[in-house]
Amino acid sequence: MRSTFVTAALVAIPAYTLADPLPSWNDTDAKAAIIAFVDSVTDPDADSFVPVEDRIATFDNDGTLWAEQPVYFQGLYALDILREKAEADPSILSSDVLQAANEGDMEGIMAGGMEGLIEIINVSHAGITPEDFKASAHEWLTTATHPSSGMTYADMTYQPMVELLRYLRDEDFKTYIVSGGGVDFIRAIADEAYGIPPWQVVGSEGNTSYSVESGTPTVTKDGGVSFVDDKEGKPVGIMRHIGQRPIFVAGNSDGDFAMLEWATAGDGPRFGLIVHHTDGEREFAYDREGHIGVLDRGLDEAEDRGWALVDMANDWSRVWTGEQ
Template identity: 55%
Template sequence: MRKQWIRLIAVLALFTVSALASAENDPLPSWNEGQTKTSIVDFVQRVTDKNSSDFVPAEARIVTLDNDGTLWAEQPVYFQVYYALDRLREMAPNHPEWKTTEPFKSALAANAKGLKATGMEGVTEALLTAHSDISGEAFKASVSEWLATARHPTRNMAYNRMVYQPMLELLDYLRANDFKTYIVSGGGIDFIRAFAEETYGIPPEQVVGTTSDARYDMQNGVPRIIKTGKMVLVDDKEGKPVGIYRHIGRRPIMAVGNSDGDLQMLEYTTIPRETGDKTARLGVLLHHTDAEREWAYDRDSAIGKFDKGLEEAPGRGWVVIDMKKDWKQVFPDSK
């Protein structure tokens, strides 16, 4: 009997050690086991295995990831809009005419209906004004200060804590396997660059985003770059592959997004092998299905609309992450 107990204890101990080792070796601990996680891990293993027919040299392991709705939340409006509205309020004392002039009158009053009534031109004017006539250094400091103090209107969380824990793990996993991670976002390039390295471990030179023009300026012997309000690139939809071409110069082998605004980036990345390109490629889309822990939205959403991409994903072999089903945890500070 004593020997049987010893044998049982030994088996249990071995099982426990094995389970702990497995947990420690899991590169994506906040992801539930299933086809989604398996597909991503399998892809990474295939392209990094020198004995695999799908091996891709490290210099070509480029992955592009959208930001809004893919790396951090985006509801009820894009977080950069909240920043822009707060900055307009800071600027308002120097612009008394804004009290009676649209779109600024509605923007300062947080009148969403009034701002929407000004149309896309009005909204764009308000956003560009909030991001213009400021040096690059001052703009970065402004964004950093805002992130340190501002809170989400309904979640009461710091915006840079509303990043997705599973995606942070994915970034680490990819970099550990010699992938070079790039953000390719419809958000402003300078806005994202202000926090991307600290938040995601992605340096500013690996951020591609909507870009306004800039000019060189010398003030008291100090050279500066001044942001202007002239648009150079809208890095959304068809603009994303253009941004990748301009900034990166290589076609990615993996792209991750969450909306129809990312459709062209995934098309550009997952070029069919029938074209003669034999490189292993992967497209991934995040489907927001968790109304309890985050938000649930797709086809009818004004922000992050996910309709055509949801339809095309199965036929194109794109992996669709079901947030509710595939993630154990959403934000770093929650379970």
């Protein structure tokens, strides 16, 4: 027999929470705006209805789907692999910038400029097949730990954003990552972390070549950078890979401004979302200043452009997928 306590509890729960698609979002304006938008484009009787083939959603990765402090995770990976390789074979430290990287000397790294950074990245990202690279990145992301949180990097994805991705897919959106980070690095974990298959990851690209090595057909990462999928590169990367303007876009920094500006200028209903890093307690608090994830123009213009500014401290009841 059901107790009256249980019955009362069931009655007391508002109807919508029975199917809350975004349980880690507080009941604030941001959550309401997302749900209202999704309802409006999926209602076949509404003027705002969008057919399934046009329901394209693109998400930045660093700072939008996972954390990006103190520096991009991919940079920390590159330094860890470099140190590991230098321990086995110190002769690989053949330049000032590689020595600076090995010692964690940030000023020395910066002094090398863009060429120096590519030199550092190439140690872990070149002369390797995409498959072997992804295996290495996956192992690092799931075992190495973040300097301040102590969590694995794979655990530092944002639970509310993972819920948002799943919610959109449940409503027949295609969800894409469109990141300034390297496409193979993200693909190493995207399916597991976000439910996003490799062919729905757009990112920066290095030079790649095909050859037959000792009878084995092989694709090899040759290093360097052949495409930068950041700032004005994001709309370009989207047109190259997807061939269509998204109707839902999410970012967190001015590196995402062009993607937001372009996507939300299209005809019909559009949704732009900016994750604002306001939570120094649970995550990191930063916006207009710094080396990573600067949000300045976006902060000034979000309201006028009708973009939802997500206040991490206020709008999210939980931050990490890794905390229970």
